Amino acid sequence: CTKDFEEINTNPNAVGTITPEYVFTKAQYDGVANMLYLLLGTMQYTTSFNDVAGFGSKYIASQVNSSSAAFSTAYPNALNEINLVINAVRDDPAKVNMLAAARIWRVYCYSRLTDVYGDVPYFQANQGYTDAQYTPAYDPQKDIYADMLKELDEAATSLDPAKPTFGAADLLYNGNTAQWKKFAYSLMLRLGMRLTKVDIAAAQTWATKALAGGVITEDADIAKVNYLASGQIINQNPLAYNLLINDYIAANGSTNQEGGKYQKVFIDYLKQTRDPRLGIISVVYTGGTPNQTDTAFAKQQGMPANLSAKPANFAQLSEPNPKTVLLLNSPRLVFTAAESYFLQTEAALRGWSGGAAPTLYSNGVRAALRQWAIISPTDGALSAQRITGYVNNNQLVAGSFDDKMKQIYTQFWVSIFPDAQEAFASYRRTGDPTLTPNNYPGNATGGQFPRRFLYPVSEQNLNTAAYNAAIARQGPNTLLTRVYWDK
């Protein structure tokens, strides 16, 4: 009576075993795409007069739950996928490079997650299928950081140029083990420096180790994912796609669906510092005519973050440049040479390396100006003359350590755009740049800057005990509770 049952109960459209390459590529796409867009508002790059969409810049209490999206998305996508890959390749010594790449990528994905939310499930996570673990414990961020740094260390040293790689399935480096090693040490530098407030010794140890291992300094080594201009959404630049679809697709400056514009703070700063990137990043639409953009310096004007209705001059305000920031086939920069140089500058200032801080800083600024040419060779490139001019006008000033930090991390804020998530982490660690929190009516923080974002309410429902333990350890699930390295 059960003849053919196994065949009948086999999905004709799916396979029973994974192809690690395909899953790894998916994990790379998903890892890059999982970002909290609202952080663009929090970091005062953008805002919206519509206060639902404006949560990021206004922290309105009624919208706080929108901040949990990246948590819910991370696990069943990038994190589980990378686990599938690791399980598939870990036991084959010939696949050591694949394993190493997967481990490094896992660290990248987890670091993005824990930096925003604090304690998250880590050691027991993604074991639903293999171990029937449906309620993983939340691990202290301290332990997560220790393990991530250890993982980077082990993975970087295990890379072997003689062995096979993911090749073209590796969107970041096409299988180049030397570049993976630089990416691993660059991440180690980033995560190590993250610990300066809470564990300066560990920070020094890991930063020193990273620098010794060799970090990204050349444009060619920048970790990035390339995208297509059309086709499936997953193959298009996720930040550009989301900004475009949600707000800027009308390309006329006036009917932005969610009322988005650049924030006054950001535009004012770029104008005040005569930043040549302003015209690359920002446009206004002349007379509200579709596609008639104007990048003229004088016309750029940001929108204040305290509006609750559409301002009369909305159409004249600056918004992302469709030829760069909104370009669907522009690459997403995962780790830049500029960031590496800024972190190196700080390490030098702290005396952890032999490098000269002013040189490293200038290298960082120069790399940051150059990187827009990677975004768009035609519309992002700055002439060498303009780059040199700006670099020369923005040398690292003599002064106190704090003054120098402020200069580095204000420049970092401009340079890391549009990676608001990294800006948010850097801001919480260093306090730079100086940003005035938005005391919008009905905000959830009493007018203070958010220090983390919220776990999904569903975790209360689905993972109650673990969730409660995390709250008890870390503090209430609010925007003001600080994560471990932000204490």
Add this chain to the structure above:
Amino acid sequence: QVAFAAHTTPQKSSYDQQAQYPAETAKKPLREAIDELKSRYQIQVAFQQGLLDDKYVVAAAVADLSSSKLTAENSLAQLLVAVHLQFKRIGAKQYVIYSSTNAQLADDVVKGKVVLEDGSGVPGATVVVKGTQIGTGTDAEGNFELKLPPTSQGQPVVLVASFIGYAKMEVTVTNRAAPLTIKLAKSDQTLDEVVVTALGIAKQKRDLGYAVAEVKGEDLVQARENNVANALTGKVAGVNVAGLSTGPGGSSRVIIRGNGSLSGSANNQPLYVLNGMPMDNSVPGQAPTANGGGTNVDRGDGIASINPDDIESITVLKGGTAAALYGSRGGNGVILITTKKGRAQKGIGVEFNSTSTIESISVIPEFQYEYGQGDGGVKPTTLAAAQSTGRRSWGARLDGSTDYVGVDGQTHPYVAQKDNLKHFYQLGRTFTNTLALSGGNEGIAYRFSLSNLDSEGLLPGSTYNRKTGNLNLSGKLSPRLSYEALAQYNIETANKRPSAGDALANPNWSPYMIANTADVRWLKPGYDANGYETVWNDASVATNGYFVVNKFQQDDRKNRFIGQASLSYELAKNLVLKGTVSQDHYDYNYRNITPTGTLYALTGQYAGIKSDVSETNALATLTYTKQIKEVGLSFLAGANKRRSSLNELDQAGTGFTIPFFYSYNNLATGTTLALAQRQDVNSIFGSADFNYKSLFFLTVTGRNDWYSTLSPSNNSKFYPSINGSFIVSDVVYMPRAVNLVKLRGAYAQVGQGAPEPYAVNLTYSNVPSSGRPLQNVSSNVPGSGLAGITNANLGPVLSTTAEGGLEAQLLDNRLSLDLTYYNRLTDNDIVNTTISPTSGYNSVYLNAGKVRNRGIEALVSGTPIRTANFSWNTSYNLAYNDNKVLQLVEGINSINLASTVGNWAYINNTVGQSAFEIVGTRIQKDENGNTVFDAASGYPVATALQPLGKSVAPLTMGFSNDFRYKRLSLNVLLDGKFGNKVFSISEVYETRLGLLKSTLPGRENGLQLTGVTRSGDPYSRLVPVSGLRNYYDNYKNYSELFLHDGGFIKLRQVILAYNLPAFQISSFKLQSATIAFVARNLLILMKHTNFDPEQSFSNSNYQGLESIGLPRTRSYGLNLSVKF
């Protein structure tokens, strides 16, 4: 002459009477002895006048008999043998005594015809001489010829005509030569009913050990519902019907005796069976969710295809006991639909039924009309301000001022606009016409019907058309070989099915949520000169309703064929082999266009579904019946193979390359995903029925199912059932007022496989990519896109039901009672359990949980008034179902199944609560009842998630009254549901947008808040008028504020009918004609909500959520029914 001595005289106990006679040799008149037996056994005994005179029996023997445990028949036999008389049983409790010498028949003949109310002849009716065994049957035209005994020569005789489902009719015949017509009327004696049970087997209702309920087809055709399942509302105790407010082609949701499964995908609805074979009741695509966007529409279920005019009767088998023979899917009850058949007659019978109804909105919500459009207490005076505040009623106090600017750019008086719903929606209209032809002879009887249903919904442009052709053939090929075949073809087309849930492309958003001083017509036509959507509010996702109506495209077409054929062969006397094959197949095409210029998707979007779905069954049964003296036996053995399959292509894409050209080929990005699902269930089963003297009945069944969807190591399940009944009143002395008392009891198990295939092995699927190949874990809920964990050990569900019941007929059968208690336990339930995404997956298939449904059902019906011209029949049913989740899987106390848009409320299964409980937050209070505030944000603290109430009403009732005065009849049906809660997503928005009266506090001078902080210190603050909107907006984080008692009492149905006198129309050869005023959902007599408490948008398990869908309607119209 025959006299009938019924037991209608007052009786003393037979024990008292014995004392009058000396013991031993004393004689007793036979007449008295017979009277004792009549009294003792509550039987009727007929005999020819004078037959018992001068006959005596030994008194001591009578005394022995009266203290014995002999049956009535044995006692009669012992009494009569001594006096050389014979007797025969002629009915359940009727006997006739005769002398064999008088039994000779002479040629005294009566000829006549038995007809129904409509004048058509009744083939197969029985005509007997009253009180005797002398009788005959009618032929194909209803004619009969009956030879009378010589003793009645020259005497009037009483003939009794009977036919299943009709009251017995007695006529006195004096003149043998006069033409005789006996007209039968529908029976109102429920206990004589024959009902259709599992596998289409007709049984006397009194034989059954479980609760069944029957609804006649004629009760469905006057006051119609487009979806015939909705017509069951309030009619059957324990059947909880929730019609959806999703427009004219919408689905229904029927739950019998509560939610039996905790699974989200097992839809808990009963199995629909058409003429003995299962039919498909799926909703193409999937049922709408509480948080979906534009394509989140109800595409109509399978039962919606059935034309009520084709239905002879609907039988509801409520429990697993009734459904044991249907196996896996019978656990939630079975709704058996028997379609009309042709019958042998002269000429062609023609029936025509026509109904026209109009529909209007049932409830207009009450809003505040003190403060109008605007924000922060300021009304808009510019177009930009009007557009920013298009759905905000946070403006100034209404003052009639004339500088108010609307989204049309014009100035208007600043006054309330209370008729936006009436302005936006139209009256719905439905026209249904059915023509049926029937006729035939013994070799072939046919019934062929054609029907057209044309509906326009409340939403302009929303239409539904259903064409049905139904052909039923039956007959005999030889004396032993008979056949039956059914073919039904449907074409269903629908346009602009309205969406619910989230705001995107939801046409209902604008009329409901527009500011209270704005006229929704200012939004017309919804698009500008370029064809782009015009802005009416600050959120582009809240689509302009007129843009949806005028520019969105959504159409679907379902072509459905249901075919059945059976052959039945009598191998030997009483041994019948029957084979049946059936297929229910439909092809479905759906297309949804989000047009170019839609604000939230400027370049447009495309969604399409192309699917073919079929359910095929092959069934073979062998039945044998045998009467051995007083024991009736019947055996059945059978085997069934079921295969269901779905092949679907889901098309999706974004960006029309050439604007306004809506073709899949014109998409910038298009993806087609193939979906295939197959499952088989193979079964063998058997049953045995025992019947002892029509007093005791016992049925045992057994079935073994093999499920393809389960683990190969655990995919077989055997399950038994037993049920019995006992006619107490035939055995035990009952007062005169009691006509019948029956006790019944049943115990049954039903197994069940996984509702979806491919739940056993984890698989990986390609992810559409324009670049490198991508792969991820396959979704375990096809089409959901969510990764889920399969279960290699998945085994069968077992549902066990025990029930007991009592039926009674009282006061000359004018009052009847039917009580049932049941306890149904579902164990090892297969639940695709939502788990924390941190596990790497969104759900896991588990044999998780145990859920109990227990309850009572009561039906009281009666005929308080019955006179020649006026009668009143009434019936009241009440059911209470107590549903409780007893256990989930180890370590999991609560599983989440659904959530609203914004996660403002959840549907959970939690141990100790009812299944599909509404879960959410409350405002945190301290022990003194003070509100606890978060000092940093200044907002009340929300509690952790907690159970808020049942999503399904535990208590349901229906109250039906039929009044008949001469040719006029009035049917009034009330129904009610109690004890459930409804979470209103509309009210979340109506609060955020300042429409509800509850948002009035603080409008003038700000809102003073007082309470305590988390640490218990006093807290107070003044929310300024400018901050009120954000303050009330934040209310959405406290679910309890939007939760209401969902109970109601409704005037569900009114039918006022006039049966045209036949003589006036006989020259047109019309047999009958009825015209009726009909109304459905006429009034809500009790409710606790600002909306229709039945406002529902999905027939999934996720009830209890109201979600800005199409308003529910009341309908009224005319029905005309004629027969030629």
